[in-house]
Amino acid sequence: xxxxEGSFEELRxxxxxxxxxxxxxxxxxxxxxLIQAINAYxxxxxxxxxxxxxxxxxxxxxxxxxxxxxxxxxADLALLxxxxxxxxxxxxKKIINNEQMxxxxxxxxxxxxxxxxxxxxxxxVIEFAELxxxxxxxxxxxxxxxxxxxxxxxxxxxxxxxxxxxxELLSKAGSMERLATMPAxxxxxxxxxxxxxxxxKFGSKPPKxxxxxxxxxxxxxxxxxxxxxxRVYATKISIGLKADYYxxxxxxxxxxxxxxxxxxxxxxxPIKPKPQMQQYQQKPQEQRRGGQHRGPMHGHSNSHFxxxxxxxxxxxxxx
Amino acid sequence: xxxxEGSFEELRxxxxxxxxxxxxxxxxxxxxxLIQAINAYxxxxxxxxxxxxxxxxxxxxxxxxxxxxxxxxxADLALLxxxxxxxxxxxxKKIINNEQMxxxxxxxxxxxxxxxxxxxxxxxVIEFAELxxxxxxxxxxxxxxxxxxxxxxxxxxxxxxxxxxxxELLSKAGSMERLATMPAxxxxxxxxxxxxxxxxKFGSKPPKxxxxxxxxxxxxxxxxxxxxxxRVYATKISIGLKADYYxxxxxxxxxxxxxxxxxxxxxxxPIKPKPQMQQYQQKPQEQRRGGQHRGPMHGHSNSHFxxxxxxxxxxxxxx
Numbered sequence: 001x002x003x004x005e006g007s008f009e010e011l012r013x014x015x016x017x018x019x020x021x022x023x024x025x026x027x028x029x030x031x032x033x034l035i036q037a038i039n040a041y042x043x044x045x046x047x048x049x050x051x052x053x054x055x056x057x058x059x060x061x062x063x064x065x066x067x068x069x070x071x072x073x074x075a076d077l078a079l080l081x082x083x084x085x086x087x088x089x090x091x092x093k094k095i096i097n098n099e100q101m102x103x104x105x106x107x108x109x110x111x112x113x114x115x116x117x118x119x120x121x122x123x124x125v126i127e128f129a130e131l132x133x134x135x136x137x138x139x140x141x142x143x144x145x146x147x148x149x150x151x152x153x154x155x156x157x158x159x160x161x162x163x164x165x166x167x168e169l170l171s172k173a174g175s176m177e178r179l180a181t182m183p184a185x186x187x188x189x190x191x192x193x194x195x196x197x198x199x200x201k202f203g204s205k206p207p208k209x210x211x212x213x214x215x216x217x218x219x220x221x222x223x224x225x226x227x228x229x230x231r232v233y234a235t236k237i238s239i240g241l242k243a244d245y246y247x248x249x250x251x252x253x254x255x256x257x258x259x260x261x262x263x264x265x266x267x268x269x270p271i272k273p274k275p276q277m278q279q280y281q282q283k284p285q286e287q288r289r290g291g292q293h294r295g296p297m298h299g300h301s302n303s304h305f306x307x308x309x310x311x312x313x314x315x316x317x318x319x
Numbered sequence: 320x321x322x323x324e325g326s327f328e329e330l331r332x333x334x335x336x337x338x339x340x341x342x343x344x345x346x347x348x349x350x351x352x353l354i355q356a357i358n359a360y361x362x363x364x365x366x367x368x369x370x371x372x373x374x375x376x377x378x379x380x381x382x383x384x385x386x387x388x389x390x391x392x393x394a395d396l397a398l399l400x401x402x403x404x405x406x407x408x409x410x411x412k413k414i415i416n417n418e419q420m421x422x423x424x425x426x427x428x429x430x431x432x433x434x435x436x437x438x439x440x441x442x443x444v445i446e447f448a449e450l451x452x453x454x455x456x457x458x459x460x461x462x463x464x465x466x467x468x469x470x471x472x473x474x475x476x477x478x479x480x481x482x483x484x485x486x487e488l489l490s491k492a493g494s495m496e497r498l499a500t501m502p503a504x505x506x507x508x509x510x511x512x513x514x515x516x517x518x519x520k521f522g523s524k525p526p527k528x529x530x531x532x533x534x535x536x537x538x539x540x541x542x543x544x545x546x547x548x549x550r551v552y553a554t555k556i557s558i559g560l561k562a563d564y565y566x567x568x569x570x571x572x573x574x575x576x577x578x579x580x581x582x583x584x585x586x587x588x589p590i591k592p593k594p595q596m597q598q599y600q601q602k603p604q605e606q607r608r609g610g611q612h613r614g615p616m617h618g619h620s621n622s623h624f625x626x627x628x629x630x631x632x633x634x635x636x637x638x
């Protein structure tokens with residue numbers, strides 16, 4: 001079809017081309033791939049844990065004497081012990097790396113008190129154990145990619161936290177632009193949306209951290225100072241994010257240094273006994289009596305409600 | 320160690336041996352293996368669906384033109400399109416079985432508007448797509464075992480429902496003995512425990528079916544008669560279960576015949592307009608005013624509570 005210059009058709013073709021280019025441009029950013037990868041990782045990890053639990057219970061029917069504390073060993077043992085020939089001590093030792101346990105398992109492997117498998121059962125169990133190992137392989141390869149991509153897109157944030165926490169923050173925010181323009185207080189609570197809205201709506205305790213709870217420095221700290229540590233981390237992360245997105249400079253080392261100093265200060269400060277929490281529960285109510293949210297008032301006079309409120313906090317409060 | 324006859328040691332050894340035999344006996348029943356298999360199936364199925372959703376979204380970044388409606392085709396396409404050489408139309412057609420779609424995908428495969436993958440991304444996507452296919456393989460092999468075992472342990476129940484529903488009923492009850500001694504009304508509500516307790520505690524609508532909702536005859540029936548169909552199914556299943564566990568006779572055919580007749584009767588009866596539900600919500604409250612459960616009363620005067628109640632019902636009411 002010949003197209004006249006300046007005609008409607010030509011304009012339309014140009015528009016389409018430009019829209020297409022715009023879409024390609026939007027898709028081309030690696031951040032969306034990273035968001036998909038971290039979500040895939042988190043979901044696969046859940047599946048992996050479920051599979052491990054199920055295999056523990058299932059294989060326990062056939063071999064109740066086995067006690068292992070990780071999914072890989074369990075799956076490997078299940079695969080070894082379902083082979084037709086009896087395994088040697090060496091093969092067992094290779095898997096569990098514990099001479100005594102290996103001896104016990106080897107001894108029992110001929111005369112376990114568990115159920116004898118029939119053929120179809122064995123096939124299903126073997127497939128399931130192999131699935132567990134496959135899930136682990138996928139997790140490793142997702143981890144590899146997340147590490148590379150996080151360090152490429154979020155070098156400062158990754159340096160301050162780790163590649164998975166950085167990627168999860170990005171995934172919760174939805175895009176680098178949104179994440180980089182967020183105030184530190186929002187960064188602090190990313191991933192705690194549910195309990196934040198519980199707090200706003202029903203007056204439960206406010207959350208102190210979301211994704212950042214996964215930082216070992218936060219979750220191993222004494223309960224009283226966890227919130228403060230999360231807070232200073234969020235502040236520095238928020239600066240790091242701006243460097244990641246706008247200036248693309250690596251300022252992680254300096255940030256980390258002042259961050260460590262502040263955390264050290266918080267840790268060495270004397271921990272006050274906590275009357276604050278109890279005050280909180282009563283004081284805001286007096287103030288709120290005329291306000292919009294009447295949830296908490298009802299909460300205290302209605303036992304069902306109170307029950308829900310506490311449970312909700314325990315479940316979601318610190319993710 | 321020589322053991323004197325009638326001594327404490329001898330007695331102890333006997334006791335231990337008998338306890339061991341008892342455990343082996345308990346483990347030897349296939350029902351426990353079936354319970355594990357159906358739970359593994361349900362969990363793996365969830366993982367499979369999650370993986371499918373994630374792969375749709377993830378691969379959509381690289382190839383937004385693809386629209387497929389099942390996980391297997393998507394994973395196969397992802398694996399095909401990440402190969403270094405461009406795929407032929409035939410290869411694509413083999414996967415999606417739709418000439419027109421195959422042509423479009425083939426045409427776009429060179430010049431998609433999606434993102435170009437880098438090497439590490441590609442590896443992660445390929446692993447993830449392979450996981451999806453592996454999950455499907457595991458599901459199939461679990462299904463095979465469940466079919467064999469259900470027909471062996473629960474022949475009548477499997478005939479009336481199907482192997483997965485029969486196995487799930489067994490899993491919810493915990494053992495054949497408990498399942499076989501349950502009244503039909505309990506069988507009807509197996510799997511609806513959460514909404515049953517919501518009903519008892521908070522006065523929400525009572526559930527009408529649990530696992531049995533998975534029966535096509537129940538979930539495709541008009542809403543007004545679903546409960547009644549579930550009820551008659553539960554009655555016949557409960558008879559079938561007793562035959563499965565005690566007499567071990569196959570009476571499935573007769574049961575199915577009368578069952579079909581009754582369902583036919585229910586289906587052909589005129590459907591009453593439903594004033595019942597509305598009556599229900601008001602009447603029991605008057606009666607309960609003096610009773611123990613004060614939930615519903617509060618529920619109606621407290622808007623938060625009402626909100627929770629309705630949402631809870633929608634989420635769990637009919638699993």
